[in-house]
Amino acid sequence: MTITSSTPTVASIAARMERLPTSRWHVKVRTLIGVVTFFEAFDQLLVASAMPVLIKEWGLSTGQVTLAITSGSVGMLLGALVSGWLADRVGRVRMVALGVVITGLASLAIAFAPSFAWLVVLRFVQGLGIGGEVPVAATYVSEIAKAKHRGRFVLLYELVFPAGLFTATLVAAWVVPNWGWRALFVIGAVPALAIAFMQRGVPESPRWLAAKGRLAEADQVVTRIETEVSRTAGTLPEPAPATGPAAVEPRGTLRDLVSGVYLRRTVVVSALWFFGYFVNYGITAWLPTLYTKVFHVSIDTALHYNLWTNAAGFLGCLTVALVIDKVGRRWALATGLAGSAAALVTLGALGAVSASQVAVWASVAAFFVFATNVTLYLYTPELYPTRSRALGCSMGGVFNRAGVILGPIVVGNLVSGGASSATIFAMLGGVALAGAVAALFAVETRGRTLEQLSPDLK
Template structure:
């Protein structure tokens, strides 16, 4: 039920957040939440880096290798579902800290696994943490951002994710051949330290507090933030403008599928699925394709994989610079079209060498990482505060389905003796479908979260 005081307070909280100039407080929060996202990305790619060695040492079949990869993805799918509910129930920061702790502890357990069964089990548990953290963390960053610069603010934060992927590839180039794959997972346990630090250093989202009717707490938090920002900028803050108030209601899962939110949820789900189907259909198998299909040594395979992650980082940076000007929908359509073009050209010209795959895969990740980052910005914008984490996490469910089915499909094609040309052609076809879906996306550029959900 809507409360008058709560509604008025929410409008005030939104306006007070909107008038905050960029300061050291924003940098601190983005750094701490970014550290979480960095390690989640680092941990997500560990299985791909270890797979060529595991396949050889444990004599894995293609089916077993696929199972080892998808176990973590299934965990991420379930983690996204649970975390969406928790993020709207117990808060953004506590949910993120819990997920990070699970990720770190499970990574250490993976390092101690002595067979593919335990490896897959602990990767599943690790996936529960990874799948829950990223969408809720993105929701938090959205809720502290100003509407006029929200795209750049969020996407510069989202650059941490491809940076984590690139770091995992870079570290793997030296660690896996010299110290073994287990050392990578020991490093992946470091986020446990961040989980302890986070709740003490990062304030809960004032928007979320107020959506729960915790008006006094929300006022205290926003007052502390304002004081810290004012000290950082060295001058009084501007007066808040009048912002539309958002009704304080209890969020329900079914609200994602009623009224205007049905279209938003349907489009968002399709985009998430396509983006991660293509992304993981490529990235999960790249190191193994380089070594098995083209006979490259492990170090060269990991260097080529690193190249793809670096171009993805560049793509994320480029979209961060332009998305507040061109808008969310044009950016998504262009990036999905670029993805389809790069993969289509590779399939049509024939897949003849590891270097050729590395070049076109790197062009693909330039666009795909831009899509992924854009969706982490776009998803929380589409839902009210009471349902924002749940809505963003529901999109995360579809990206996890893509994460599972992309590598499984590629593995099935390869296992049945299909050509690499067919692998990349079907990925290009899925990207084309995504570009069409993006044409129906609701534009959110320049609007406050309250305006979008008034």
Template structure:
């Protein structure tokens, strides 16, 4: 069944959202969703902080340690697909709240695990929640943002994720030695409070409600948002623009196979490849950097941690820079430039021979400047490419490919190092993968300045 999503009496949903000025309501929503994303990032790194202690406490082999780390990644891969379907079926806010609840409860369960098998099992369940929350949350943020400022709006929000990663590392330095690894997972259960508060404080996406044929609910949700924005600004809202944002919406449930037909096939192939490349290179570097600093260059642990933290800082800067310019220059030029920068920094490092820890730290930090910009840009770009009925599925499908990159990148780098390969080869192959990504990005569809309806009508 197809119907015209027409709320002409009060202006279309899209046109009314487009005319909303920035207000405290937007800040509140980004804070609530951002807090969720912060803790999801925090929880993602918990195993890494606990692993050194676990290895000694439970006398783990290398294989068991790898099993403990990858269990969550496999859960995230599956969770991304499950949450995409849920996000399009039961709503963005409810899906995010459900994912946060699963993550938090599983974190508490991990704190009480008694062997590596139960640890890995609970981490797998935790991964289901983590993998699903971030792409669906990004979808929601996309759907409430104005088209002319959507890039900056979404990417400033996306800075929360790398901040959560950095916070997990910093907190672990103090908590694990003083209170043990279990305490980190107890902290990771705190977001269960957010899971309860989210549906009560964040209005469901009017675009999603309309696409599901729930026109009256969409109208009420948007009227509530408009009232909050009007109170926050203390002014009468401007009239919606005369531009017709109406679009035919299929109010039946979207299907995964629709991502692979017509114009969406090209979009899905390109964005999937970009997700894989970005996370393959990112985790191929980040997973092994601390070990390279200590084992290959003989640096002490404190220096290694400082160098690693430097990479996180430059990554945050890269995300901020792309947020400031992506609405002006466009998604495709930004992605091509960031991938090109990644190729350049890794290529120079490979040619230079990676002869010292400081040299690696400088070029690796320059690389993360570009990589974090790519990763954040993809969380903006992916939801833009799909209609409302399939937007969460489309965004979450990228999560599957980034999880594959997360798993394969470190495995390939570890295989090269384990076989006695040189650091030149490590960085050269990462540069080669990034080059493929830069070429693929040249064929990406540009979405700058267009409403989500215009991009998918």
């Protein structure tokens, strides 16, 4: 049975979304969004896999390597900030589409880059697209999920991101030695083609439409969703009594993120984004180069070691997706960062004396820190009201990218300054430990609706 409210409100739209059982419709939409997110992740890590070859082909210095890695991250930072602001005004689906098109076209252009300077510029543009798509897509998936089992539903979607990272290293391990680095970026242009399919199958978020005052449109979208869900799920349960705002919410602003209960949430989650991604990219962005420059292994071997690390990271993401609704967000975040800290400090204490030793312990660290970071894509949208949810996610994306930028820069400076590998990994372990402490102050969100988690600001 479908129910169309004769007088829809913000609260009734949310209640109708909450009463929907997870169905083929949910899985279909999650998959369509996931396809483009997969290729965003794929594009993000290609430069790290191509870097050992580029160092030889263009004679790059350590500073140039750092610039090539961080230029995309700077673009992602700006893309995340702007896209969140726009997504709260023009819609989630439009911003996801725009981000993917920018990423795909920039990747194709990188394949024909004639010089290092062009590579840096195009990586920045590509970063704008990746940074714009990822947090908004996470916002959208959270808004179509119901409170019960929302953690597993969202994190199973988020698995596409580490899957994209893993696939990038897998493809690179075969493509780079046989076809060269430029072929990688041609492959990375695929998401621009996938966008046409996504737009036809993904409706705009009903929660966002209602929050913007487009209640009749939100009512029509929910009615279509109810009809499709009922075909496979049968008679739908009655909506629970509506909770949350009954009236249209005012336009969200940056002030929302630092007012009332949201100030603590923003401070804690921003710290978690920064520490988690500082460690993540401090490890992964430099590993192929460390293997070849410090331990003098072949490019093939370096790429295969890097593949192990990303495979372990994917396994960590899968593990946390299966347990998150049982253990809660705070425990998962604290455990992930603490486990990563333990692995990295152990590697530092052992001296990081061989490439194989680094590969093993870096993979253990990746298992934990990847699990932490994927959880943040679930956790951050739960902390903010609909009117500023995408902006809140994008603010997390800004601190994410700050960590992504500074992690490789700090590691690069230590490498060029002659620091030992043991010192580098011990430093990263200390940063992860600071993140684990910050996680202890996180608000638990398990099992509560988005409306229950987001009190009005008066």
